[in-house]
Amino acid sequence: MVVSCIVLALTLLLRFGPDVPVLRTLRVAMVETPVRKISEIKRHHLIVLIILAAIIFAGGEIMLFFAPELVAWYATSLAMYADAMTITALLSAVAMGRRSIRIIRVKLDRRKTLVGPRSRRAAREGKTRPVADRLAARNDDEPPGRFLASAA
Numbered sequence: 001m002v003v004s005c006i007v008l009a010l011t012l013l014l015r016f017g018p019d020v021p022v023l024r025t026l027r028v029a030m031v032e033t034p035v036r037k038i039s040e041i042k043r044h045h046l047i048v049l050i051i052l053a054a055i056i057f058a059g060g061e062i063m064l065f066f067a068p069e070l071v072a073w074y075a076t077s078l079a080m081y082a083d084a085m086t087i088t089a090l091l092s093a094v095a096m097g098r099r100s101i102r103i104i105r106v107k108l109d110r111r112k113t114l115v116g117p118r119s120r121r122a123a124r125e126g127k128t129r130p131v132a133d134r135l136a137a138r139n140d141d142e143p144p145g146r147f148l149a150s151a152a
Contacts, residue, residue, distance in 0.1 A: 014030065017023050 010026065010030065014023060014027055
């Protein structure tokens with residue numbers, strides 16, 4: 001009784017009340033949003049609603065009428081759906097784990113190359129000798145570049 005009185009008072013207030021922000025918010029919440037949702041209902045939604053209502057109200061009789069094959073088919077399709085969703089979730093988790101490991105490895109590799117004595121030593125050792133020094137080291141008797149000129 002109390003709830004119905006509150007609903008009646010709100011309805012009368014929305015219909016005959018002044019145009020104030022509180023009533024505009026109530027109008028959006030109580031009138032415009034439900035009307036928008038109801039207008040989005042399609043024909044197939046109503047058909048599914050009627051079928052579900054029939055199953056809810058006469059569930060046992062419908063199962064007897066449509067035979068156990070329907071129940072077995074429904075259980076099989078539901079199991080396949082559950083398996084597909086489980087596989088999808090697992091594949092998503094594996095992909096996310098691989099991506100996380102890759103990001104962590106990159107950050108750790110950067111940390112190794114940017115910090116510490118190992119990186120400074122590697123930077124010094126990574127420098128190569130100039131080409132003339134390498135040629136001179138191969139053949140000490142001849143000046144650098146002469147061997148290349150005679151080979152051509």
